[in-house]
Amino acid sequence: MVAGAMYADYRKVKARDVTPLPEGASAAQGASMFVNPLTALGFVETARLEGHNAIIHIAGASNLGQMVQKICLIDGIPLVNIVRSQAQVDLLRSIGARNVLNSEEEHFHERLVSAVEETGAIIAFDPIGGGSMGSDVLHAMEEAAVRRMPTYSRYGSDTFKQLYIYGTLDFGPTILNRRPIGYQWSVSGWLLTPFLKRVGPEVEQRLRKRVIKELTTTFASKYTRVIGLAEALQPDVLRAYERKATGEKFLIDPTRG
Numbered sequence: 001m002v003a004g005a006m007y008a009d010y011r012k013v014k015a016r017d018v019t020p021l022p023e024g025a026s027a028a029q030g031a032s033m034f035v036n037p038l039t040a041l042g043f044v045e046t047a048r049l050e051g052h053n054a055i056i057h058i059a060g061a062s063n064l065g066q067m068v069q070k071i072c073l074i075d076g077i078p079l080v081n082i083v084r085s086q087a088q089v090d091l092l093r094s095i096g097a098r099n100v101l102n103s104e105e106e107h108f109h110e111r112l113v114s115a116v117e118e119t120g121a122i123i124a125f126d127p128i129g130g131g132s133m134g135s136d137v138l139h140a141m142e143e144a145a146v147r148r149m150p151t152y153s154r155y156g157s158d159t160f161k162q163l164y165i166y167g168t169l170d171f172g173p174t175i176l177n178r179r180p181i182g183y184q185w186s187v188s189g190w191l192l193t194p195f196l197k198r199v200g201p202e203v204e205q206r207l208r209k210r211v212i213k214e215l216t217t218t219f220a221s222k223y224t225r226v227i228g229l230a231e232a233l234q235p236d237v238l239r240a241y242e243r244k245a246t247g248e249k250f251l252i253d254p255t256r257g
Contacts, residue, residue: 001013001017001018001019002017002034003017007229007254016201019033019034019208019211019212021033022212022213022215025215025216028223028226028251029215029216029220029221030215031221031251032063032219032221032249033211033212033215033219034211035192036063036064036067036219036221037067037211037215037218037219038192038196038207038208038211039064039166039192040064040067040068040071040219041071041207041210041211042190042192042195042196042207043055043057043068043125043164043190044068044071044072044075044077045195045199045203045207046123046164046190046195047077047123049199050123050162052121052122052123052162053077053078053120054077054078054079054080054119054120054121054122054123055068055072055077055078055079055080055121055123055124055125056079056080056082056116056121056123056124056125056137057069057079057080057081057082057124057125058082058124058125058126058127058128058133058134058137059082059083059084059126059127059128059169060079060081060082060083060088060092060097060100061081061083061088061089061091061092061246062127062246063221063222063249064127065081065092066091066092066095067218067219068125069081069092069095069096069097070095070096070217070218071218073095073096073097074218078098078099078118078119078120078121079097079098079099079119079121080099080101080112080115080116080119080121081097081099081100081101082101082103082112082133082137083100083101083102083103084102084103084104085102085104086102088100088102088246089102091246091247099115099118099119101115103133109136109139109140112136112137112140113140113143113144115140116140116141116143116144117144117147121141122141122145122159122160122161122162123161123162123163123164124137124138124141124162124163124164125164125166125190126163126164126165126166126167127165127166127167127168127169128165128167128168128169128170129165129167129168129169129170129171129174130168130169130170130171130172130173130174130175131170131172131174131175132175132176132177134163134165134174134176134187135175135176135177135181137163138161138163138176138181138185138187139177139180139181141159141161141181141185142156142157142159142161142180142181142182142185143180145157145159145161145182146182155182155183156181156182156183156184157182157184158184159182159184160184160185160186161181161182161184161185161186162185162186162188163185163186163187163188164187164188164189164190165187165188165189165190166189166190166191169244174187221249222249223249223250223251224247224248224249224250225240225248225250225251226250226251226252226253226256227250227251227252227253227256228252228253228254228255228256228257229252229254229256229257230256230257231256232250232252
């Protein structure tokens, strides 16, 4: 269920806010069946609603990013993943990813422009927030678009480019270099709850049913550590899960105290 104030012995919620676990699923599997799965599906749904056929995902090797990749493979949607290490490249390759770019490698920008040209991706989802990566992605989109222009324009291309920021892995300011991205672009925030309100209950139920159907496959989550509520307040444990490191996912089990 999704209701807030969930660390309690009892919680009264409306039936429409409850999703029964599929037969055979554990409580641990159910703990991860809301935010990440529906967010991953929400990215794809947003892209479709706005007329896009391909997606760019920054920090694509996360638990959420792996779900996005699996969805795109099943649905036949070209996806460009941006990561920051060879280990993350290998991880995504192992689940079938085709376009995985390491931002720490030389010629990253040129490879990103080529990937945009190949896929036609002009919508991106960014969990980092701070820094210039979002701007760099818009730049690559614009560069690919300018290459297709038959005539020069001082205002850049007429291709509209969309960047959605949905997280704050970097708490620094978002840096946008406007000169190389033209004038046809938008940077917006993306959050799951406003998205679900936007699409309405019918779409939400459709997405929830897919999560239930693919809970142990597309939307499976692996936990590196199970902790109790008291442990979550221990400084060393708090620092460990606050790193939000790829491949490290903590499960809180309130029965541990």
